Amino acid sequence: MINNTNEESVEKKTLNFIEAAVENDLKEGKNNSKVQTRFPPEPNGYLHIGHAKAICMDFGIAKQYGGVCNLRFDDTNPVKEDVEYVDSIKQDIEWLGFKWNNIYYASDYFQQLWDFAVALIKQGKAYVDEQTAEEIAKQKGTPTQAGTDSPFRNRPIEENLRLFQEMTDGNVQEGAMVLRAKIDMGHSNMHFRDPIIYRIIHHHHHRTHDAWKVYPMYDFAHGQSDYFEGVTHSLCTLEFEVHRPLYDYFIDELIETPELAGEAGYRPRQMEFNRLNLTYTVMSKRKLLTLVKEGLVNGWDDPRMPTICGYRRRGYSPEAIRNFINMIGYTKYEALNDVSMLEAAVREDLNKRATRVSAVLNPVKLIITNYPEGKVEALEAINNPEDENSGTHIIEFSRELWMERDDFMEDAPKKYFRMTPGQEVRLKSAYIVKCTGCKKDENGNIIEVHCEYDPNTKSGMPDSGRKVKGTLHWVSCAHSLPAEVRLYDRLFNVENPAAEQEKDFRELLNPDSLKTVTNCYVEKYLSELKPADYLQFQRIGYFNIDQDSTPDKLIFNRTVGLKDTWGKLNK
Ligand code: ATP
Numbered sequence: 001m002i003n004n005t006n007e008e009s010v011e012k013k014t015l016n017f018i019e020a021a022v023e024n025d026l027k028e029g030k031n032n033s034k035v036q037t038r039f040p041p042e043p044n045g046y047l048h049i050g051h052a053k054a055i056c057m058d059f060g061i062a063k064q065y066g067g068v069c070n071l072r073f074d075d076t077n078p079v080k081e082d083v084e085y086v087d088s089i090k091q092d093i094e095w096l097g098f099k100w101n102n103i104y105y106a107s108d109y110f111q112q113l114w115d116f117a118v119a120l121i122k123q124g125k126a127y128v129d130e131q132t133a134e135e136i137a138k139q140k141g142t143p144t145q146a147g148t149d150s151p152f153r154n155r156p157i158e159e160n161l162r163l164f165q166e167m168t169d170g171n172v173q174e175g176a177m178v179l180r181a182k183i184d185m186g187h188s189n190m191h192f193r194d195p196i197i198y199r200i201i202h203h204h205h206h207r208t209h210d211a212w213k214v215y216p217m218y219d220f221a222h223g224q225s226d227y228f229e230g231v232t233h234s235l236c237t238l239e240f241e242v243h244r245p246l247y248d249y250f251i252d253e254l255i256e257t258p259e260l261a262g263e264a265g266y267r268p269r270q271m272e273f274n275r276l277n278l279t280y281t282v283m284s285k286r287k288l289l290t291l292v293k294e295g296l297v298n299g300w301d302d303p304r305m306p307t308i309c310g311y312r313r314r315g316y317s318p319e320a321i322r323n324f325i326n327m328i329g330y331t332k333y334e335a336l337n338d339v340s341m342l343e344a345a346v347r348e349d350l351n352k353r354a355t356r357v358s359a360v361l362n363p364v365k366l367i368i369t370n371y372p373e374g375k376v377e378a379l380e381a382i383n384n385p386e387d388e389n390s391g392t393h394i395i396e397f398s399r400e401l402w403m404e405r406d407d408f409m410e411d412a413p414k415k416y417f418r419m420t421p422g423q424e425v426r427l428k429s430a431y432i433v434k435c436t437g438c439k440k441d442e443n444g445n446i447i448e449v450h451c452e453y454d455p456n457t458k459s460g461m462p463d464s465g466r467k468v469k470g471t472l473h474w475v476s477c478a479h480s481l482p483a484e485v486r487l488y489d490r491l492f493n494v495e496n497p498a499a500e501q502e503k504d505f506r507e508l509l510n511p512d513s514l515k516t517v518t519n520c521y522v523e524k525y526l527s528e529l530k531p532a533d534y535l536q537f538q539r540i541g542y543f544n545i546d547q548d549s550t551p552d553k554l555i556f557n558r559t560v561g562l563k564d565t566w567g568k569l570n571k
């Protein structure tokens with residue numbers, strides 16, 4: 001479902017440089033004062049949070065200036081692409097809360113692009129090179145040294161046409177020939193040194209099937225696709241800045257080929273912003289694919305992955321992700337953003353929307369020795385104190401409860417405000433109890449904690465205002481359900497895995513990024529909830545129900561911990 005309910009609430013103070021440029025274009029009446037953008041993923045993996053930054057920009061600009069944004073799959077390399085990725089990309093964009101105008105595919109333009117390549121050959125601006133990739137790379141030169149011409153650079157137009165046709169017909173082996181634009185082997189921008197524009201790939205394509213044996217390169221496909229679609233502002237990340245002159249070059253060439261370009265009168269403009277990089281995270285699709293393929297994580301949607309589906313499964317909300325992107329903003333400089341900023345955005349958002357419930361992760365039995373056996377009280381628990389419309393739900397209270405083992409100490413230091421003999425604490429939403437001691441097994445392990453309750457201290461009763469320093473959560477033994485809880489930590493041990501060039505990134509994985517706790521108890525109410533529900537396990541953190549959960553085996557993910565003010569006050 002597309003979520004348009006929580007429109008960006010954060011007021012923007014100043015325009016970012018792309019908004020300013022778009023406004024300026026509109027003021028000058030460029031492109032008939034039209035704004036059209038696209039989000040152009042290659043369907044070779046799942047979207048990650050870096051893509052979310054591009055999505056917020058592409059869809060955001062269109063929306064802000066009354067334009068449209070299309071989804072365009074940049075599907076020019078059939079070897080790596082798959083419909084599985086196409087489907088997941090659509091789902092993730094919708095979940096993030098954005099709606100495209102149309103869906104296009106670069107493969108829709110394969111014929112037009114091929115026709116354009118032929119037109120360039122006919123104008124003497126492209127040639128078939130029979131050298132190996134290594135030979136071509138060797139001739140590229142360096143930024144300060146001109147490249148060397150290919151021995152095939154000046155072959156006759158007729159021969160180029162014939163060979164390109166043979167490549168197209170599937171008569172030539174992969175790698176045996178490429179089509180190159182004939183520009184300038186001495187150009188100061190290396191991308192102009194006769195870039196490869198077509199290569200042979202004999203591989204089934206997820207949309208065009210086996211129709212094509214030659215495929216356009218990114219630089220030859222992207223700008224022209226923008227042009228064919230009517231994109232006015234082609235927004236992308238900084239690494240494409242050096243490609244921009246070539247982007248413009250091919251569009252100029254296209255516009256000068258009116259039988260292909262149609263009535264010109266407008267042209268797309270490429271603008272670049274900084275990529276999102278996060279600490280303790282890898283964002284390259286190639287590396288993420290390796291993690292998935294080698295089973296180092298449990299799939300693309302493993303809650304430790306920086307993918308949109310991973311975050312969704314972990315319990316991040318789309319609003320939290322959008323707020324984070326809004327917070328970090330767009331600049332012209334590469335940066336590394338602190339993942340704790342993302343976590344803070346998640347916490348802030350979930351604080352507003354999460355249902356407060358009780359779960360005991362490391363249980364020990366608490367017996368209220370003066371509470372009648374067999375008695376059960378249905379207490380009202382507030383769903384969310386931050387939201388007065390959130391309502392309440394029932395939590396049962398009885399003589400035997402589960403409490404956290406860590407909330408009891410037999411010999412406690414002075415400032416310990418939790419359960420210890422002689423001290424009063426409040427049981428959340430219920431009574432004040434006084435600890436009377438504990439029971440141990442023959443090995444000295446604590447197996448029960450004992451206390452007495454004061455019947456006049458139930459929430460809402462006369463003595464309910466009595467001051468006690470600690471409030472503990474609990475669940476009733478007879479009214480709780482066993483559960484598994486998955487506690488996630490950062491997937492990588494080092495702040496900037498991409499910077500550790502000399503090490504394989506797999507060596508940098510945090511071996512403790514997933515801790516599974518199996519002997520937990522949660523209140524019964526949780527069996528009615530769904531994976532999309534946001535929860536706060538009081539005093540512990542934000543959680544959601546994992547998709548692996550079944551009524552017989554409840555499984556929860558820790559989305560993010562609470563800001564631990566409780567811990568600071570009480571330890
Ligand atoms: P990767 O390098 O992770 O494989 P990519 O750039 O190849 O990513 P594409 O599917 O081609 O992935 O990207 C689609 C769009 O998303 C592009 O416009 C690209 O600039 C943008 N994008 C990709 N990664 C990031 C990122 N980390 N931050 C911001 N935008 C990104």
Ligand code: MG
Nearest residue numbers: 041042074218
């Ligand atoms: Mg790319």
